[in-house]
Amino acid sequence: AAEDNYPWSKDVRRMLTQVFNLTDFRRHQLEAINTTLRGEDVFVLMPTGGGKSLCYQLPATMQQGRYGDKQCRIGVTVVVSPLLSLMQDQVDHLKQRGIPADLLGSHVGQEERRAVYNGLSGIMPSLQLVYVTPELIQRSGAFQNTLQRLFDNDRLARFVIDEAHCVSQWGHDFRPDYKLLGNLKSTYPGIPIIALTATANERVQQDLMANLNITGCKVFKQSFNRPNLKYEIITDCTRRAARLQDIKDFISTRYRNKCGIIYCVSKKLCEDVAAVLRDDFGFRTTHYHAGMTQEERTDAQQKWQCGEYQVIVATIAFGMGIDKPDVRFVIHYSIPSSIEGYYQETGRAGRDGLLATCRLYYSYADTKTHEALIDNGDGGFHQKKCQRDNLNSMMQYCANKVDCRRKQVLAYFGEAFDPALCKEPTCDNCINNQGKVAYDKDVTADSRSLIQLCHDVCTSRTSGCDAEKITLIQLVEAFRGINRKAFVDRGYTMLQSFGSGKHTTKTDATRMAHHLQAQGYLHAYTEPNYVGFNTTYVTLGQKSDRLLSGQDVIIMREVTGSVS
Ligand code: ADP
Numbered sequence: 388a389a390e391d392n393y394p395w396s397k398d399v400r401r402m403l404t405q406v407f408n409l410t411d412f413r414r415h416q417l418e419a420i421n422t423t424l425r426g427e428d429v430f431v432l433m434p435t436g437g438g439k440s441l442c443y444q445l446p447a448t449m450q451q452g453r454y455g456d457k458q459c460r461i462g463v464t465v466v467v468s469p470l471l472s473l474m475q476d477q478v479d480h481l482k483q484r485g486i487p488a489d490l491l492g493s494h495v496g497q498e499e500r501r502a503v504y505n506g507l508s509g510i511m512p513s514l515q516l517v518y519v520t521p522e523l524i525q526r527s528g529a530f531q532n533t534l535q536r537l538f539d540n541d542r543l544a545r546f547v548i549d550e551a552h553c554v555s556q557w558g559h560d561f562r563p564d565y566k567l568l569g570n571l572k573s574t575y576p577g578i579p580i581i582a583l584t585a586t587a588n589e590r591v592q593q594d595l596m597a598n599l600n601i602t603g604c605k606v607f608k609q610s611f612n613r614p615n616l617k618y619e620i621i622t623d624c625t626r627r628a629a630r631l632q633d634i635k636d637f638i639s640t641r642y643r644n645k646c647g648i649i650y651c652v653s654k655k656l657c658e659d660v661a662a663v664l665r666d667d668f669g670f671r672t673t674h675y676h677a678g679m680t681q682e683e684r685t686d687a688q689q690k691w692q693c694g695e696y697q698v699i700v701a702t703i704a705f706g707m708g709i710d711k712p713d714v715r716f717v718i719h720y721s722i723p724s725s726i727e728g729y730y731q732e733t734g735r736a737g738r739d740g741l742l743a744t745c746r747l748y749y750s751y752a753d754t755k756t757h758e759a760l761i762d763n764g765d766g767g768f769h770q771k772k773c774q775r776d777n778l779n780s781m782m783q784y785c786a787n788k789v790d791c792r793r794k795q796v797l798a799y800f801g802e803a804f805d806p807a808l809c810k811e812p813t814c815d816n817c818i819n820n821q822g823k824v825a826y827d828k829d830v831t832a833d834s835r836s837l838i839q840l841c842h843d844v845c846t847s848r849t850s851g852c853d854a855e856k857i858t859l860i861q862l863v864e865a866f867r868g869i870n871r872k873a874f875v876d877r878g879y880t881m882l883q884s885f886g887s888g889k890h891t892t893k894t895d896a897t898r899m900a901h902h903l904q905a906q907g908y909l910h911a912y913t914e915p916n917y918v919g920f921n922t923t924y925v926t927l928g929q930k931s932d933r934l935l936s937g938q939d940v941i942i943m944r945e946v947t948g949s950v951s
Contacts, residue, residue, distance in 0.1 A: 390417045394454030395424060402448050406484055413438045415607040420446050423545055423581045426460045428604035430551075430596060431583045434611050435731070436738040439583040440477065443547040447516045448486055460579060462544035463507060463537055466518045469550050469562055472685075474518040476710065481516060490518035491530065507533050512542055521553075521564035524571075538575050545579045546571050548599060552586035555594035556770065572600035580604075585734070588727055588800065611730070611800050615737045617744045618792035619815040620785050625750040631660070634718060635668045637746060638698070646691070647716035649700045650723065650732055652756055654678045660720060661700040675701040703728060712739035719747040722785060724757050725777035726799045729784075749785040751860075751897070754778060758923050775911065783905045786898050789825060789944040791817050823946040830899055831934075834941040836887035837866050837900060838908055838931050843882045845926050859904065859911065859925045863888075863896045900925075902943055908934050 390396075399420060403409050412420075415431065419442040422429040433439050447464035468474045474490045481488035489503045506514035523530050537543040546568075548554065553565040571580065580601050584591075596602045624630040638647070649664075651657045654676040661674035673687045673696045691699040692711050699705065703723075717736040723729040729747070737743030761774045784795050791806035792814035798804070812818045841862055845855045857865070864871065865879050868886025879885050888896055903909045910928040933939040 390421055393421055393424070394457045395449065395451070395459045398449060398451060399424075399445065402445050406448055406486065407441065407445065408484075409441075412441075415609055416441055418605075419581070419607050422605045422607075423579055424449065424459045426458070426577070426579050428580045428601040429582075430592070430601065430604055430606045431581065432592065432606070432608040433583070433585060434609065434613065435585045435734045437585070437609055439549075439585070442583065443545070443581050444481065444486070444516065447488075447544065460544050462542040463512050463514060464516045464544050464547060465524075465534070466516055466547040466549060467521050467524060467565075467568060468518055469521070469553050469565070471520070473549075474520075478516075478518055486516065487514050488516040488518070489514055491523055491527075492520045493522070504529070504533060507537065510540065510542075512537065521562060521568060525564055525567050534575065538578065543575060543578050545581055546575075548580060548582040551582035551584040551595050551599070552591050554582075554598045555591045556773075566598055569598045569600050585731065586727055591727075611797055611802055612793065612804060613734060613737065614813075615740055615742050616733060617742065617813045618733070618747075618796070619744065620747045620749050620792070622749050622785070624748055625752065630720065630748050631663050631668075633748075634664070634720075637718075638670065638716070639668075641744070642715050644697060645713075645715035646694060646711065647698055647714060647718065648705070648732075648735060649698060649718040649720055650705075651700060651702060651720045652753075652760075654702060656720065657700050657702055661698075664698055664700065671695070671697040673699055675699055675705040677702065677704040703732065706732065706735070709735055710738075711735075713741070714738065714743060715741075716744045716746065719745075721753040722747065722749055722757065722778075722781055724760075724774065724781065726780050726784060726796065727777070729781060730796060730800075747785065751782075754782055755923075779905055779911070783901060786901050787944075788816060788898075789820065789946055820946045825944055825946050827942045828945040829940065830943050831939075831941045833888055833891060833896075833899060834903055834908065835934055835937075836884060837862070837896075837903065838927065838934050840866050840882065840884035840887060841909065841925065841927055842931070842935065843884045844879060847878060847882065855926075856924045858923060859900055859909070860897075862909075862925055863893070863900050866900075867891060867893065867896055899941075899943065903941070904928070906930065906941075908939075908941075 403412065415433070416438055419429050419431050423443065423446050431439055431442050443464060443466065449459060449461050452459055452461045471492055471494065474492070478488050478490050487506065489506060491500065491503050495503070503514070503517065506512060507517060519530065534543065548568060553562040554568060555561065571578070580599060582595065582599055582601065596604065621633065624633045634649070649660060651660055657674045657676050661672050664670045665672040673691060675684055675687045687699065688705070690696050714736045717733050719729070719732070723732060733745035736745055757778050761771055761778070766774070780799065787795060794804045794806050806817055809817065812821055841857070844857050844862070844865070847855065865874055865885055866888035868889045874880050900909065904911055904925065907928045907930040909925045911923050911925050914924070930939065934941070
């Protein structure tokens with residue numbers, strides 16, 4: 388194959404077997420390796436566990452620069468990584484393989500630091516890889532001098548930007564110091580960059596490539612499908628007791644003595660849920676969140692990693708750098724804040740390729756917690772809008788009882804998936820809809836009535852200044868003609884559009900309203916209500932005119948009863 392026809396291909400294969408002890412490349416690994424060896428920028432997108440490290444670790448071990456008239460880029464590989472624990476892990480692995488690698492960070496002591504700098508000096512530096520934090524590249528004069536010297540001596544092979552989504556403010560893990568890495572291209576012209584991430588959102592990709600100044604580079608994307616993961620969303624356990632009981636049954640019937648993670652939205656909830664699982668249910672359980680000391684966290688993670696604890700109840704602070712292959716279940720105690728986050732967190736299950744289950748508990752009320760977090764969090768207008776969009780997409784996903792979960796997740800990442808390819812159904816929707824027929828339902832008429840009602844409410848000022856403010860739940864109730872004193876007081880019941888959706892069920896009307904919100908026909912906004920609590924209201928979205936004037940048609944996926 389073409390990828391094996393480079394002058395250095397034999398050496399690449401030799402490194403693969405002798406140094407890394409592997410027999411063959413996975414998809415896109417060799418392509419990425421050849422691209423960076425040619426000296427070009429490359430962007431690698433692979434799911435967690437896909438094998439990103441090899442894409443830059445193997446090139447780092449190459450030692451011959453000239454192959455006839457062809458040039459292969461060799462020298463020191465500088466790896467930028469966001470987490471010290473990740474860096475330490477990688478360096479330990481490399482050293483075990485006999486690859487000279489080390490790391491620099493603010494925690495590294497004087498002596499060790501000197502040794503690392505020694506390894507980077509001279510005409511033939513002895514280190515092949517050096518892992519650094521983005522802060523170090525930006526702020527350490529000593530390191531910048533070293534880089535400059537490597538550059539001047541043509542010993543700087545490439546920059547590796549690991550977890551590259553941290554460069555983008557649309558990513559779920561934005562780091563300001565990462566964004567500054569954009570200056571690498573101008574400070575060290577001609578030095579190739581290899582950016583890697585498991586975060587697949589198209590907007591994040593475009594943004595991170597632009598920020599790193601590598602727009603237009605070679606891109607290698609791998610499928611994000613995780614065939615061995617089962618997806619299930621539970622919507623009928625809205626109360627805490629029911630949820631906990633369900634978790635107990637789930638673990639004890641399906642994963643007795645198997646390891647798993649439970650994600651919770653707050654530190655307090657983490658501790659509470661962990662306490663119930665441990666004290667009331669008798670599972671070996673620990674918790675993990677950012678409020679614990681570094682030692683406590685390391686201790687919890689290690690004891691879970693080695694199986695001493697069966698379950699770890701954690702906030703999203705627990706994540707990057709977990710390398711436990713046999714996680715059999717990931718439970719989201721409540722809705723995650725984005726599909727990206729959901730994918731990353733569920734992706735920690737089943738890295739050994741064996742079956743694992745991703746279970747999520749959803750109720751509309753839970754989303755209020757997230758909305759409050761967004762409102763009270765830092766971040767400017769655009770960042771908050773982005774966070775709300777992310778949450779909306781996640782709500783859509785949870786409320787959608789029709790489409791294959793896998794198909795929905797992959798569609799979010801721009802990847803097509805045909806559920807018919809599954810040998811057996813692997814998500815709650817496919818299981819529940821087995822033997823049923825999916826079809827497209829035209830809900831234009833009901834949608835128009837709902838938007839008309841929203842329009843009428845927002846323009847009616849029958850009873851004072853607050854009359855025009857309505858939440859999504861209230862809008863759906865007014866649409867269905869539910870009798871509420873507040874509706875009478877505000878004059879809603881006098882509107883011709885009040886109750887125009889009497890024939891709809893609560894579930895259908897709510898799902899339709901969520902759909903209209905996600906499609907831009909309704910717009911959600913948050914502000915303090917009259918007692919000062921933040922409340923999310925809905926108003927007409929930017930596309931509402933198109934619906935009211937009859938231009939747009941609204942289609943939703945539905946399923947019929949069984950066909951026999
Ligand atoms: P990522 O960084 O994408 O999450 P890693 O680079 O940590 O993934 O690789 C995950 C696992 O896959 C590691 O155990 C690694 O040894 C293994 N791996 C990587 N490439 C190959 C390959 N070509 N063949 C077999 N195993 C591989």
